[in-house]
Amino acid sequence: MLKTRNTLKGIQLANDTTDLLMELKELGRTGVRVPEIGIGVWRYSGGVEPLRAGIAMGASLIDTAEVYGTEDVVGQAVSGMRERLFIATKVSGQHLRYDEVMHAAEASLQRLRTNYIDLYQIHWPGNFVPIQETMRAMETLVDRGMVRYLGVSNFSVEELHQARLAMTHHPIVSNQVLYNLNRREIEAQLIPYCEANGITIIAYTPLDDGRLARHSQYPRNPQGQQALEFVAAQTSKTMAQVALNWCIWRPSVITIPKSNSAGRVAENCGASGWRLTKEQYELLNRAFQSL
Numbered sequence: 278m279l280k281t282r283n284t285l286k287g288i289q290l291a292n293d294t295t296d297l298l299m300e301l302k303e304l305g306r307t308g309v310r311v312p313e314i315g316i317g318v319w320r321y322s323g324g325v326e327p328l329r330a331g332i333a334m335g336a337s338l339i340d341t342a343e344v345y346g347t348e349d350v351v352g353q354a355v356s357g358m359r360e361r362l363f364i365a366t367k368v369s370g371q372h373l374r375y376d377e378v379m380h381a382a383e384a385s386l387q388r389l390r391t392n393y394i395d396l397y398q399i400h401w402p403g404n405f406v407p408i409q410e411t412m413r414a415m416e417t418l419v420d421r422g423m424v425r426y427l428g429v430s431n432f433s434v435e436e437l438h439q440a441r442l443a444m445t446h447h448p449i450v451s452n453q454v455l456y457n458l459n460r461r462e463i464e465a466q467l468i469p470y471c472e473a474n475g476i477t478i479i480a481y482t483p484l485d486d487g488r489l490a491r492h493s494q495y496p497r498n499p500q501g502q503q504a505l506e507f508v509a510a511q512t513s514k515t516m517a518q519v520a521l522n523w524c525i526w527r528p529s530v531i532t533i534p535k536s537n538s539a540g541r542v543a544e545n546c547g548a549s550g551w552r553l554t555k556e557q558y559e560l561l562n563r564a565f566q567s568l
C-alpha cells in the first residue's frame with residue numbers, strides 16, 4: 278500500500294504535530310490510488326475549512342452529488358489545488374436519460390469550477406430508463422474528457438452486473454453503498470462480487486450517522502458499544518477511528534465520513550495509517566453480529 282505525506286502548502290494542519298500518513302488504495306483496476314479515508318459532504322454545512330483540514334491530512338478524495346447542494350463549497354475549497362484532488366460526484370437517479378446525464382454533468386462541472394470530474398457515479402438505479410442509454414452517456418463523458426472514471430451507487434449485485442454488461446469500452450470502477458458495523462448487509466454477496474471483479478466499494482454512512490462515534494447511555498447494541506470502547510482503549514484511538522478502521526479493513530473498501538468540524542475531520546483521517554489486528558477485527562465482528 279502506498280502512503281502519502283502531507284505536503285500541501287498554505288494549508289494549516291488541525292494539529293501541527295500530526296505526522297499522519299494516509300494510506301492509499303487502488304481504485305478498481307485503474308492503477309490510480311486514492312486515499313482510504315475521503316470526505317463526504319451530504320448535509321454538509323461546515324464551509325471550506327474542514328475540507329481543507331482533511332485535504333491537508335491526505336483526505337484528498339471528496340464525495341458530493343448534484344442533489345446535495347454542496348458542489349459549490351467543494352469547488353471553493355479545492356480552488357488552487359484541483360490537480361492534487363480526486364473529486365467524486367453523482368448524477369441523480371432521476372436524470373438518467375442520455376441528454377439528462379450530459380446536462381447534469383455540465384452543471385456539476387460548473388458548480389465544482391473544474392473541467393473534469395474524477396469519478397462520476399449514478400446515485401441510485403433508475404427504474405424506467407434502460408441502463409444501456411444511461412451508460413452510453415456516461416461513456417461519452419469519459420470520451421470527451423469531462424470525466425475520468427465511472428462508478429455507481431446503491432446498486433445490488435444484479436443491477437451492477439447489468440450495468441457492467443451495458444458498458445462498451447469503459448469499466449465501472451466503484452459502487453458506493455451503505456456499510457458500517459451496524460449495517461453489514463453487503464458482506465454476503467456484494468463485497469465478494471466486487472472483489473472478484475476489481476470494483477472498489479466506497480462505504481457511505483460509515484459512522485452510522487455518528488452513532489458509532491460516541492458513547493450512548495442507551496445503546497441499541499450494548500455489546501457492540503462495549504467492544505468498540507474496549508478496542509478504542511486497546512489501540513489508543515477514538516471510537517470513530519476504530520469504527521472507520523474496521524470499515525476499511527478489507528483491501529477493496531474505502532470510506533467517506535462526513536463532519537462539519539475540522540477537528541472531527543482530522544480525527545477521522547486518523548483512522549488511516551494503522552490497522553486493527555485480526556483479533557480486534559473479529560471481536561468487533563462478533564459483537565456487532567448479535568444486533
Ligand SMILES: NC(=O)c1ccc[n+]([C@@H]2O[C@H](COP(=O)([O-])OP(=O)(O)OC[C@H]3O[C@@H](n4cnc5c(N)ncnc54)[C@H](OP(=O)(O)O)[C@@H]3O)[C@@H](O)[C@H]2O)c1
Pocket residue numbers: 316317318319320340341400430431453454480481482483484485486487488490491517533534535536537538541542544545
Ligand atoms: N450514495 C448515497 O446514497 C449516500 C447516502 C448517504 C451518504 N452518502 C455519502 O457518505 C457520506 C457520509 O455519510 P453520512 O453523512 O450519512 O454519515 P456518517 O459519515 O456515518 O456520519 C456523519 C455524522 O457523524 C458525525 N461525526 C462525524 N465524525 C465524527 C466524529 N469523529 N466524532 C463524532 N461524530 C462524528 C457528524 O457530525 P458533525 O458533522 O457535527 O461532526 C454527522 O452527524 C455523506 O456525506 C455522503 O457523501 C452517500
